[in-house]
Amino acid sequence: MTLFLRLLFRNRLAGFGAVVLGAIVVLAVLTPVLPLHPPNATDTANRFLRPLSEGHWLGTDHLGRDLLSRLLWGTRLSLAVGFAAAVIAAVLGAAIGIVAGYAGGRTDNVTMRGVDMLMAFPYILLALAIVAVLGPGLMNALIAVAVVNIPFFARNIRGVTVSLAHREFVDAARLSGLGHIRILTTEVLPNVVPVIVIAMSTTIGWMILETAGLSFLGLGSQPPQADLGSMLGEARGALITAPHTSVVPGVMILLIVMSINLLGDGVRDALDPRLRSGALARPMPATLVDRPAPPPPTGDGLLRIEGLRTDFRMGKRTGRAVGGVDLALAPGECVGLIGESGSGKSVTALSVMGLVPSPPGVISGGAVRLRGEDLVGAPYARLRALRGNKVAYIFQDPLSTLHPLYTIGEQLAEAIRVHHPVSRADAHARAVQLLDDVRIPNAARRAGAFPHELSGGMRQRVGIAMALANDPDIIIADEPTTALDVTVQAQVLRLLDDLRRSRGLAIVFITHDFGVVAQLCDRVAVMYAGRIVEEGPTEAILAAPAHPYTARLIACVPELGGGRRRLEAIPGLPPAVDALPPGCAFAPRCDRARDACRAGEIALEGATRRVRCLFPVAPPEAAR
Amino acid sequence: MTLALKTEGLACAFPVGKRLIGPPRALLHAVHSTDLRVHTGETLGIVGESGCGKSTLARMLVGLQPPTGGRIEIEGAALDRADPAAFGRRIQYVFQDPVSSLNPRKTIRQILEVPLRHLHGMGRAARAARIDEIFAAVNLRPEFLDRYPHEFSGGQAQRIGIARALAAAARILILDEPVSALDVSVQAQVLNLLADLKAEFGLTYIFISHDLAVVEAVSDRIAVLYFGAVVEEGPATRVFATPRHPYTRLLADSAPQVGRPLGGEGAGELPDPLDPPPGCAFAGRCARATERCTTQTPRLRALEEDHLAACHHPL
Known part of the structure; x- marks a missing residue:
């Protein structure tokens, strides 16, 4: 109730209305006791007296x-x-x-x-x-x-x-x-x-x-x-x-x-x-940037995320969604970003192209370098030229990313024409070719279909075709198969794998499923509470996880063929982003944690395999 | 072993294209004639992909969806739909989305009191005692009772949903994708809790999921649903290890798995439910299909003593 009143009076005009109406209502209620003339007493001698006359205000x-x-x-x-x-x-x-x-x-x-x-x-x-x-x-x-x-x-x-x-x-x-x-x-x-x-x-x-x-x-x-x-x-x-x-x-x-x-x-x-909640407020075209200074480049490569920090600033509270992420992507490489909901994996991916909605999102530190060019704080026109052109996204639910009133052919053609000056007919021919590339049967006819006429698997293929439309160097796929059935998921994963090999695409693949990562990705980074806790070659990490969180996360997912059994649950819950503990964020749930874990920052250390842990399960160098 | 639940020819069809007067334009058969048997104390897993009718089947079992054919027997007695409270005392349901299954304007205590009062007519003191007991059983702290649903995480909300099902004191629980909205680390907690409760209260579960590994980890027997019909049924240890129906094989091979190369060969999608093909619904995607498969619908038959499949050419 007090929250309601506070919100109400934050709106000045509503407060004004409340005051005026309150005054009128008080007057109306008090009318019978006020010293007034009787309302119906006629006095024709004093007709049409002007206001402020004596006895008649x-x-x-x-x-x-x-x-x-x-x-x-x-x-x-x-x-x-x-x-x-x-x-x-x-x-x-x-x-x-x-x-x-x-x-x-x-x-x-x-x-x-x-x-x-x-x-x-x-x-x-x-x-x-x-x-x-x-x-x-x-x-x-x-x-x-x-x-x-x-x-x-x-x-x-x-x-x-x-x-x-x-x-x-x-x-x-x-x-x-x-x-x-x-x-x-x-x-x-x-x-x-x-x-x-x-x-x-x-x-x-x-x-x-x-x-x-x-x-x-x-x-x-x-x-x-x-x-x-x-x-x-x-x-x-x-x-x-x-x-x-x-x-x-x-x-x-x-x-x-x-x-x-x-x-x-x-x-x-x-x-x-x-x-x-402010959800209807229009987000800005690019995420706000408020960082002290870009960090010096640490190397080159296709895409380097360096010390990226993204906050959600909601009133007085600040949620640290991404707290210093370093990740490099080489051409043609597939990197998996794995974590639970709220671990910051999607926010990391969206920050790359400034797609985190602002407000409340703010990039508060770090850099994202695409072939050496810093994208954090780049002008909106530059970001727009790169979005969908050099770096394309595939999202979880293609039904909500495709426009319901245009055919998929028209939408693909539009995506092409935004970045390339080609004729309508050429764009359409290219759109049909793309649909064929993602193995949609009868592509020429399906180009005239509306999104709701396609099944979930087919729609996600359209989403992939859309991402491929301008021959990007990098595709960022945010849980692209989570909403799909397993048989369809297998088809879509195979398609992505074939495309990346035939076109030399680099893929950042965001997921919560180790099985998917194992089948598709060369390297994997495990995120927890906005930070990478472990990173390295997929096979090595899956075979011998060094961070206790990785190890327990792998252990708590049942595997097919394991029979009926009790699962190795991780006790407790992930921390809230606006109440992160000092030191290791996993320490409260970890059975290996000691006092040192809760004391201060722990660095992500190592060469090919990096781990953010003082007491790793298996020493990362030995596991190699 | 006694039968906890039995269905005979249970079917459900939805009218499509309703007209103001007269019959609808078409019927969509969500669930074809289904026979299921669940023994007391057993967990029957039901797996299937979206659109296979698993949720419709679950809703029929708890009386939220009237069947268009067949019958349901619970603990030997036929269920009649005249008394909704009779359903509630014998069989309960745990919803997929834990947060939306809790009324946002009620405290947890108010939510848990409803079944105690309306199904069992308990007095105030008895209710309070029972709620404390149930809450302890699902490992939640008693101070949560006077909070509202939006204050809980998915895993906690799902425990509350389970607590509500327990409050009805039904011995059979239908679990409709109870962990698919949860993160993996929380999923394991809830699955272990379900196993503990089953042992403690002697419950019978029907566990519905699209996740093969989860179903395998919790079930005694598994039924595989495709296009509204059971295509294979057998012991959990064998259904995915040695599948007999080609669709089950496809499912098992498609599940992403550490240490296995990518599957995904063989395209194909579900047939149009408004225009079902004659014969076997899987024939269009099946490498073993013959002419017989496209004309004659295969019946579910026992290939081994306890392993059934609906296929003319089983593996």
């Missing part, structure tokens, strides 16, 4: 009634009616939406088409029709406004409920013996309430306006009762001669609706989890 209207008193009583009524209408519309609309969304099928169809029909009428026409049937009066205007707004709530809430009704926790509740009504009230409703509040906060101002509109037309509050709409309506005749009688209620309506809308937007921003 805001003047009087066409019957000589005190405007200030009528304004406050009218505001009180308008607020109450608008709020009541919003609550009725929200309750009924949410009830319809939840039932329709949860029941699904025919119930959903019939109910929602009925709601759609209600929506098809212009709202004012519908409200007029309802008042015409029920007769004029404030209560009937309230009913009309509420009914008119039910579809808005029903549709909103139904959409949210549909997505909730298929969530696993609803299934779990069913298995725990809950009936439909209990599931709706105890499982679904608590998750829907924030949406109802958000919808209410943004519509209540609108409902006050609608009620005022009906009263203005003489269909709402009946004389002599004052509400803001009827005050405007009665003042219409004297608009030119006594403008203040219209201006006073008009300004009040403006203040109320404006303050409610500002506050409503603030409430929505503060409650909506997506907005709160």
